[in-house]
Amino acid sequence: METVREICRGAAAVLAGFAVMAGLVVAALAVSGVPVSWAFVATVLGAAVGGGAVLAGSLDAGAVGAVLHGAVDVVPLAVSAAGALVFCAVLVGPLRLSARRAVGALAAIPAVLAVVVAAPDAVAAIPVPAGAGQAVREAPLVIRADTGDTVTGGLLTFAVLTGFCLLVAVLPNRRVVVTAAAAVPMALLLGGLVLAALAAAHRPALAAPALLLGANAVVLAGLGSSPVTLSGPLAAKLSSATGGLSGAGTFGVRLTAVLVLAVLIALVVATVPPGPDRRWPRAGRQALVAATVLAAVAAATSLAAAGSLTLGLQVLVLRADVLTAHLTPAAGAAALAGAVAGGLGGLLGSLMADIRWRDARVTATASGRG
Structure with missing residues (x-):
């Protein structure tokens, strides 16, 4: 029973870290007036653990169409810092970190990352000129999280944090x-x-x-x-x-x-x-x-x-x-x-x-x- 409790506490540390990060992202979206959706939240969460994002959009203007493409790789450090602090605090707690708790955290990380990368693409509206009259219309911009970078970055980030917590326990x-x-x-x-x-x-x-x-x-x-x-x-x-x-x-x-x-x-x-x-x-x-x-x-x-x-x-x-x-x-x-x-x-x-x-x-x- 004690083993199950320790494993669950490790998994709870991962969930707590992601919950705090998601809360900051939701607050930022609410302040900016952008509709809060799981697609946007998941995209920023992926960036917070080291993942990038791919941009794609259509800028059709008259008879000639233009397609926008791009990539952005920026880590929102405030979101990452909040998640790291909460994760380590819950994982270690007032007692020394046990190996069973660390195993629970490492087992939960892939599951949470799978939920993040499975989110739908985020779509934002950007103003673009349309036609010779230069009338402005809104064109969709698709923001797609880079699955490979997100999974790799998330696994590496939380593995390093877990290893640090284990090391601190014996130093x-x-x-x-x-x-x-x-x-x-x-x-x-x-x-x-x-x-x-x-x-x-x-x-x-x-x-x-x-x-x-x-x-x-x-x-x-x-x-x-x-x-x-x-x-x-x-x-x-x-x-x-x-x-x-x-x-x-x-x-x-x-x-x-x-x-x-x-x-x-x-x-x-x-x-x-x-x-x-x-x-x-x-x-x-x-x-x-x-x-x-x-x-x-x-x-x-x-x-x-x-x-x-x-x-x-x-x-x-x-x-x-x-x-x-x-x-x-x-x-x-x-x-x-x-x-x-x-x-x-x-x-x-x-x-x-x-x-x-x-x-x-x-x-x-x-x-x-x-």
């Missing part, structure tokens, strides 16, 4: 490791929610994109990236309209991101009882652990923020791409920022814990004498 300095690993997704989720709230207050049309992709902007501004590479006939117009696209943030933005992560880690590490170890060796050890873990998580998050977009047109037998965009993150810079933030947060948190618990012991001793 020393568990609180420091968990804090450093959770700092980045927590900051991304909060940053995305803040950007969405600001957009809703000032530019409501941007609220939904900010909710889904605000965390991506936080990563690119705080951890840095290479400039967006544009090519194709529409590249020059898009570049001039936007004033050039760059994912790199200023030094002040990056410094702020490092300090925010360091403060988050320090506040949590400060709650860990110091134990019998000497102050500075313990502080150095916790700083090293936090720096290593946060550097790895920051680099992985930066890589997940990479994206690409391809749009093309086909007229009769002629087929050509009109716009291609690629965003390449700076994983090395992200790892460096994570190492600095983790090391600083782990060191300060350990010293704060030493002071806090020393003062508590002094107070308890004085109370006993009184």
Whole structure:
């Protein structure tokens, strides 16, 4: 009976993670005014676990028809971060993670992914000119999830998360490791929610994109990236309209991101009882652990923020791409920022814990004498 309970808890962790992600997607669709449908929700869920999407539409204009084709590969990091946090929290819980619970999670992942990829194609209406009079009409744009990428990305993502949870269960300095690993997704989720709230207050049309992709902007501004590479006939117009696209943030933005992560880690590490170890060796050890873990998580998050977009047109037998965009993150810079933030947060948190618990012991001793 205990085995069945553990397996079910592992499966429940997967369902909880997808339920939270679906809730964020539904909220974004509701804010944007797009009708909430399982097709759109499933498409974004597929992107959140690393899958891409294929675009197809008909742009008929008069006697000559044009067919739009393309592909988009962008991970909505706020959705992914929320799902990862909830999945790990439910999977591990207050107790150590058992192998049976991990098996239940790994067994449930393919079933949930099968439901996601079996969703119908999402169809959106886009305005296009029709005929010589340039009257505007709505043309259907079909958004189809890439089944292979979605399944592969989902299996890999949840397998890595499950493996990390199993590893944390046997590692020393568990609180420091968990804090450093959770700092980045927590900051991304909060940053995305803040950007969405600001957009809703000032530019409501941007609220939904900010909710889904605000965390991506936080990563690119705080951890840095290479400039967006544009090519194709529409590249020059898009570049001039936007004033050039760059994912790199200023030094002040990056410094702020490092300090925010360091403060988050320090506040949590400060709650860990110091134990019998000497102050500075313990502080150095916790700083090293936090720096290593946060550097790895920051680099992985930066890589997940990479994206690409391809749009093309086909007229009769002629087929050509009109716009291609690629965003390449700076994983090395992200790892460096994570190492600095983790090391600083782990060191300060350990010293704060030493002071806090020393003062508590002094107070308890004085109370006993009184």
